[in-house]
Amino acid sequence: MLAEARAGNKDALGEVISIFQLRLRRRAQVRFEQALSSKVGLSDLIQRTLIRATQSFKDFQGKSKEQLFAWLRRILDHEMTNYQREYHGQKRDIDLEIPLSAALLERKMERSFPPTSVDPAEWLIRMEEVRGLTRAIAHLDPQDRDCVRFRFGRHMSFEEIGRRLGCTAEAARKR
Numbered sequence: 001m002l003a004e005a006r007a008g009n010k011d012a013l014g015e016v017i018s019i020f021q022l023r024l025r026r027r028a029q030v031r032f033e034q035a036l037s038s039k040v041g042l043s044d045l046i047q048r049t050l051i052r053a054t055q056s057f058k059d060f061q062g063k064s065k066e067q068l069f070a071w072l073r074r075i076l077d078h079e080m081t082n083y084q085r086e087y088h089g090q091k092r093d094i095d096l097e098i099p100l101s102a103a104l105l106e107r108k109m110e111r112s113f114p115p116t117s118v119d120p121a122e123w124l125i126r127m128e129e130v131r132g133l134t135r136a137i138a139h140l141d142p143q144d145r146d147c148v149r150f151r152f153g154r155h156m157s158f159e160e161i162g163r164r165l166g167c168t169a170e171a172a173r174k175r
């Protein structure tokens with residue numbers, strides 16, 4: 001099956017990589033920080049690892065399933081390191097963050113499954129874009145973040161935003 005995957009058979013590639021999904025999950029459970037588990041689910045981490053592996057499979061030089069698993073472990077370790085850097089950066093302290101309420105978590109989970117009318121690959125790309133945008137907004141200073149939330153989340157006019165932020169409508173527009 002590995003030879004078929006190398007030949008460009010995407011179904012074979014998916015099968016070969018999915019064979020190691022459970023082993024990757026076990027590795028992640030052992031090595032993934034407890035503090036990060038409230039920010040990033042293991043399923044997200046594994047999914048991101050498998051997407052990266054699929055995208056870069058052409059770079060895989062090994063010839064055996066053992067070598068493939070070692071390659072996948074390196075990708076998983078790299079993804080875990082990226083998450084740790086992201087959430088332990090100077091701008092964030094995840095130890096000070098408050099977990100989502102059960103109701104918010106349930107709504108978030110409902111949105112995490114693609115609608116049946118959407119291509120799964122397109123949905124994954126869209127979800128990555130949403131996560132990137134969310135991370136970018138989180139790095140804004142509090143007033144800019146409020147301005148974005150008021151404008152795009154609550155559809156407020158710049159005049160309303162200015163009143164809320166204690167500035168002019170023009171200043172709110174330029175934020």
